[in-house]
Each structure stands twice: as C-alpha cells, then as structure tokens.
Amino acid sequence: MQERARATRRSLLEAAACLFAEQGYAGTSVNDISARSGRTSGAIYFHYASKEGLALAVVKDRFATWPALAAPYTDPAVPPLERLVALSYEIARALAEDTVTRAGARLWAERDTIDAQLPDPFALWTTAATRLLAQARTTGHLAHHVRPAATARTLVRAFFGLCTLTEALEGPQTVTDRLTDWWGLTLPSLQRGTDPAEAVSRAA
Amino acid sequence: MQERARATRRSLLEAAACLFAEQGYAGTSVNDISARSGRTSGAIYFHYASKEGLALAVVKDRFATWPALAAPYTDPAVPPLERLVALSYEIARALAEDTVTRAGARLWAERDTIDAQLPDPFALWTTAATRLLAQARTTGHLAHHVRPAATARTLVRAFFGLCTLTEALEGPQTVTDRLTDWWGLTLPSLQRGTDPAEAVSRAA
Structure with a gap:
C-alpha cells in the first residue's frame, strides 16, 4: 500500500x-x-x-496490538501468577484509557445492532490465562484443585464484567482499585503457599 | 385502574x-x-x-419482582453465605430464563441507545449481598479480612459479568455450571473454617 x-x-x-x-x-x-x-x-x-x-x-486493529501488549508477560523469571495479575492490570488500563480498545469493547457490547461478525478478545485472553496457570502448575505455585483451562475461562469473564461494570457505574478512574479488590478475593484460591496480598501489590 | x-x-x-x-x-x-x-x-x-x-x-416491572425473589433468602436458620450463594443461582436462573429479567438486562446493555434513564439492579443486589455478608460476620462464618460492602460490590460485578458473558459466548444452558466454577474460586476467600465445595453443592 x-x-x-x-x-x-x-x-x-x-x-x-x-x-x-x-x-x-x-x-x-x-x-x-x-x-x-x-x-x-x-x-x-x-x-x-x-x-x-x-x-x-x-x-481487528485492537487485536493486532495484542502480541505487543502480552509479550512482557512471558518473562520466565517472574512467577506466572504474578504475570497473570500484572497482565490483567495492563488489559484493564487499556480498557479504561486506550481509544481503540475502548471502541472495541463498546462495539462488542453493541454487536447485535451491527451488521458484521465482530471477533471478541475473550479467546485470546483465555488462552493467555490458561498458559500462565499451566506454567504456575509447573513451577509449583498453583493450588492443586485448580484446572487451568476452566479457571481461565471463569477468570476472564468475571474480570471483564468487573472492569466494564465498574466503568459504567463509577467511571474509569476506579477500575484499578476494584481490580485489586477482586484479586484479593480470587488470588488466594489460585495460590499454593504464598502471601496473596503481597502478589497483588507487587504486580499492580 | x-x-x-x-x-x-x-x-x-x-x-x-x-x-x-x-x-x-x-x-x-x-x-x-x-x-x-x-x-x-x-x-x-x-x-x-x-x-x-x-x-x-x-x-420497573423487573424490579417489582425483586422482594418476592429475595424473600426466601432471609431465613436465619440457613447460614448467610449459603443464602448468598443460593440467591446468586436464583438471579442467574432469572437472567437465563425469565423474559422480563432478560429484557431488563438487554435494555441495560443497550442503555446508551435508549432515550430514557433506566435504573439498574446492581444497587439492590449489592445491598442484599452486603447484608448477607454482614450477617455472616455476626454468625462467625466470614473470614476476618472481608469487608462486607466493598466485597459485595466486587462480587455483584464479577457475578453479572460471568453470567452475561457466559450466555453471550455459550448460551444460557451453561450459566449454572460456570457459576459453580466461579463460586469454587471465590467462596473460600469469604469463608472462615468451612468446606467451600460443600457450601456450593448444597446451595446449587
């Protein structure tokens, strides 16, 4: 071109x-x-x-930015659950601040009124979360009862609901705080033998 | 009339x-x-x-049904966290099956295209969840670090995201199963000294 x-x-x-x-x-x-x-x-x-x-x-432009957004969270020197939490803050920030990401989320919410098949980001996010949970299993950080794929699916949906509803009800400025509340409730169930509060505060 | x-x-x-x-x-x-x-x-x-x-x-018709829907979950003979879980299944069922509730959820999702101020159900749900968490504190079932109002807010948003995204991605028939997955991740953080899996399976 x-x-x-x-x-x-x-x-x-x-x-x-x-x-x-x-x-x-x-x-x-x-x-x-x-x-x-x-x-x-x-x-x-x-x-x-x-x-x-x-x-x-x-x-599609939004999806094109995903590899660059996700790349920093592949560093094997950082514990996988910590990377998962940090990646969620990165996505939450994009949903609150990045125009193309915001437009993508709104278009997806309005998808029934648009005469085109719009792809959604949930499969990408779920794959990334599944991989990080599986790595946490390998490194011995994941609680025994957690199944990576099913848990990633649940996390992605609850996470997206939390971000979008918080923005709708309170505006974008509190999304990060609410995400910290949510991880405080959720992370302990994923972890084996680490201090959850510490992992959230390090990654935020 | x-x-x-x-x-x-x-x-x-x-x-x-x-x-x-x-x-x-x-x-x-x-x-x-x-x-x-x-x-x-x-x-x-x-x-x-x-x-x-x-x-x-x-x-408004949807809100009018709320007291009748919530009433069975005030029974003090049932542990408060068990009532909270059971109430969430009741709301999830209504979101999946009840026409007026489904219409209300869809109208709320499309609120930006509607020239009227539509009230949302989240304040009602959050108040109910806050009350149940506070009761769980009184009965000694709530984990020490859980703050009822902030936690209720987080739970309601994650819950609604889980239900609506599950329905959008998979259809209404799997909402109950996904809700069980979510409680499996979330309930242990709320509880003090009970078996989470048992509380979810009893309430479902």
Missing part, C-alpha cells in the same frame, strides 16, 4: 475509534467520521466499503 | 419484554409490539406514551 493511502486509512480508523468509543456505533454516522478525520466520505467508502467495514477494522 | 385497562397494559408489557429480549430495543418497533400483543399502536401510546416509556415499564 502506498504511504498516502496508509495515512488516510489510519486517520479514518482513529477518527472512527474515537467516535465509536464516545458515541457508540448507532450514534456515529459516516459524515461524523468524515468531519472528525478531515477526509471525504468517499475515502471511507473507498478504503472500508461501509461503516460496518470500519467497525470491523477497528476491532 | 379498571380490569380491562390493566389487562391491556400487562399484555403490552409482556409482548414488549419478549421482543426486547429477543430483538433488542432498536430492533423492536411499536408496530412489532402491537402485532405481538394483538393491541393497537394507539393503545401503546395511550398507556405508555412511547417505546421509551414501555422500556422503562419493563425495567
């Missing part, structure tokens, strides 16, 4: 992400995106075919 | 709840509700003023 076309696509995608995050999908028109980006609506149809196409591109 | 007017209001409300639960708010027209209920759209405007008015009435 030529440099200029790439710049146009990027500016359309960023304008759309801002507007979807702020106003939702139904509340954002192609004209709004054109006005915010300073590009013509013709450019939107040329590069993304439709508003649905742009929504899908925003969601 | 006369008997006939009450019957009309009820049939409109039930038709609207079904359609909101199935198709969402934006996907349901006043004409759809008229067709489903067998009443005229004039009756809708006469009794509820607007589609927003009907949405609000559905949500």
Whole structure:
C-alpha cells in the first residue's frame, strides 16, 4: 500500500475509534467520521466499503496490538501468577484509557445492532490465562484443585464484567482499585503457599 | 385502574419484554409490539406514551419482582453465605430464563441507545449481598479480612459479568455450571473454617 493511502486509512480508523468509543456505533454516522478525520466520505467508502467495514477494522486493529501488549508477560523469571495479575492490570488500563480498545469493547457490547461478525478478545485472553496457570502448575505455585483451562475461562469473564461494570457505574478512574479488590478475593484460591496480598501489590 | 385497562397494559408489557429480549430495543418497533400483543399502536401510546416509556415499564416491572425473589433468602436458620450463594443461582436462573429479567438486562446493555434513564439492579443486589455478608460476620462464618460492602460490590460485578458473558459466548444452558466454577474460586476467600465445595453443592 502506498504511504498516502496508509495515512488516510489510519486517520479514518482513529477518527472512527474515537467516535465509536464516545458515541457508540448507532450514534456515529459516516459524515461524523468524515468531519472528525478531515477526509471525504468517499475515502471511507473507498478504503472500508461501509461503516460496518470500519467497525470491523477497528476491532481487528485492537487485536493486532495484542502480541505487543502480552509479550512482557512471558518473562520466565517472574512467577506466572504474578504475570497473570500484572497482565490483567495492563488489559484493564487499556480498557479504561486506550481509544481503540475502548471502541472495541463498546462495539462488542453493541454487536447485535451491527451488521458484521465482530471477533471478541475473550479467546485470546483465555488462552493467555490458561498458559500462565499451566506454567504456575509447573513451577509449583498453583493450588492443586485448580484446572487451568476452566479457571481461565471463569477468570476472564468475571474480570471483564468487573472492569466494564465498574466503568459504567463509577467511571474509569476506579477500575484499578476494584481490580485489586477482586484479586484479593480470587488470588488466594489460585495460590499454593504464598502471601496473596503481597502478589497483588507487587504486580499492580 | 379498571380490569380491562390493566389487562391491556400487562399484555403490552409482556409482548414488549419478549421482543426486547429477543430483538433488542432498536430492533423492536411499536408496530412489532402491537402485532405481538394483538393491541393497537394507539393503545401503546395511550398507556405508555412511547417505546421509551414501555422500556422503562419493563425495567420497573423487573424490579417489582425483586422482594418476592429475595424473600426466601432471609431465613436465619440457613447460614448467610449459603443464602448468598443460593440467591446468586436464583438471579442467574432469572437472567437465563425469565423474559422480563432478560429484557431488563438487554435494555441495560443497550442503555446508551435508549432515550430514557433506566435504573439498574446492581444497587439492590449489592445491598442484599452486603447484608448477607454482614450477617455472616455476626454468625462467625466470614473470614476476618472481608469487608462486607466493598466485597459485595466486587462480587455483584464479577457475578453479572460471568453470567452475561457466559450466555453471550455459550448460551444460557451453561450459566449454572460456570457459576459453580466461579463460586469454587471465590467462596473460600469469604469463608472462615468451612468446606467451600460443600457450601456450593448444597446451595446449587
């Protein structure tokens, strides 16, 4: 792709992400995106075919950042449960602060009103959490009764509900504190023979 | 209100709840509700003023059932944490099976697209959970570090996320099993000196 076309696509995608995050999908028109980006609506149809196409591109752009976001949490020198907790804070921060991530979460919440199949991030998160729990088993940090895959599934859903409901009810500024409360309730069940409060405070 | 007017209001409300639960708010027209209920759209405007008015009435109808739903869980003969777990299964069942509850949850998820202030159930649930945790403190069943109000807030959000995401990703039939997984991770942190697995299986 030529440099200029790439710049146009990027500016359309960023304008759309801002507007979807702020106003939702139904509340954002192609004209709004054109006005915010300073590009013509013709450019939107040329590069993304439709508003649905742009929504899908925003969601895919969010997934493209996942490997870079997750990479720091593969360091084997750090205990796996500590990495799991730290990764959850990283995702919570992205959900509270990063425009494309916020837009992705809102588009997913509004998925029934969007005429496109939007992929969700839960499989990626669950795979990452399963791997970290399995590593914690190997290193002897995981409680005996914990099954990594089933537990990862439960953790991801409760975590996402906690973050999104906290933001809806209180705003984004308290998400980190509530996440600490949640880990305080949850982490002791995962751990074998370490101090849960210490693991949460080190990772936060 | 006369008997006939009450019957009309009820049939409109039930038709609207079904359609909101199935198709969402934006996907349901006043004409759809008229067709489903067998009443005229004039009756809708006469009794509820607007589609927003009907949405609000559905949500309020859901709250009206709360005291009856919560009442069985006030029995002081049953340990408070066991009542908390049992109440969560009751709410999860309503979220999975009861039309008005399902409609209320979906309308809340779509609240940004609805031109009305829809109350949410989280304050009611959190108050009930706080009371049960405080009772567990009194009866000596609550772990020392647990603060009832903050913990109730965390539990309600994680619980709701677990139920709604499970339904979205897997359908309603697995919600009860996933809730059991979640309590298995969460209940041990609340309890002082009882067997968590036993409390979950008794209450389910």
